[in-house]
Amino acid sequence: MKKKVSIIVLIVLVIAGGIGFMVYQSQGVGTILDAKGVKLYQHGFQLYEEQIATYIKENYSGVSKIEFSPIFVRGDGRYTMHTANIVPVLYDNNGNKAILGGTIGNRIYARYGLLHGISALDFDGADEEVIYLSDSATDQEIDVSKSKNLPKEAKITYDPEMDDNIEALVKDGQLKDVKKNKAGSPQVKVSYNIEIREGDYTKWRP
Structure with a gap:
């Protein structure tokens, strides 16, 4: 009886793993992130998007909407640099919209993502998530690894x-x-948007 139960559990796990793999493949990130990595990136960027939105909401008038692009990942982390970025979009009360980052005039503005806002996104020796957000004004790194939502200390x-x-x-x-x-x-x-895609974030437009 125990052997039958074990076999059934194994079959369920194999099917679930296969479905998960197909889902990540269909999103175009199967060769870059596994299921655990997808969960980590979604958690980290969810908190980062909250940090950005909270800052704008609390410090800027005239904004009617804030939205985010999918999370664009590239590289394998071995032979090519592993990157992950988002594009925040602001809407004013007059119906205009504009993206943060990119080039305006002769100046290139900072991107939003891994190593630019998210200073650490990894696993530790115990296979626990490690997520640090940056405070650009103080150059401090804020540990949000255990947080489900943006903690007060991570507000900028x-x-x-x-x-x-x-x-x-x-x-x-x-x-x-x-x-x-x-x-x-x-x-x-x-x-907010925690969909993960493989591709170039600079090509995305709202």
Whole structure:
């Protein structure tokens, strides 16, 4: 009886693993991340997107919506550098939208992702998740490995790189009436995205 139960459990696990593999293959990341890696990346980027959205919501007026692109991963981490990036998108109250990052005028603004906002995304010796978010104003790394949602200590109060980026978008006319303001945009809608795709984040447009 015990042998039958063991065989049934094994069959279920094999089927579940096969389904999981097909799901990740269909997303185009099967050769880069396994099921455990997908879970890690989704957890880390969920917290990172919350950090970005919270900062904008609490420090900028005139924003009606914040949305995020899928998580774009590239490289195998062995022969080619392993990268993972997202594209945040801001909408103002006038119907305009603009992406953060990229080039405005002659300046290239920082990307958003692994090693640029997320300083660590890995497993430790006990196979536990290791996730650190960055505070660009203080150069500190904040351990959020055990957090389901953005903890208070991971909220940032000042982000000079993002501030410069948003100011440039306004000056360039891509956004209108978006201002640094402690009143913030409390009614802003946020559309998070933890879908993982293999590809070039710079080619994505909302």
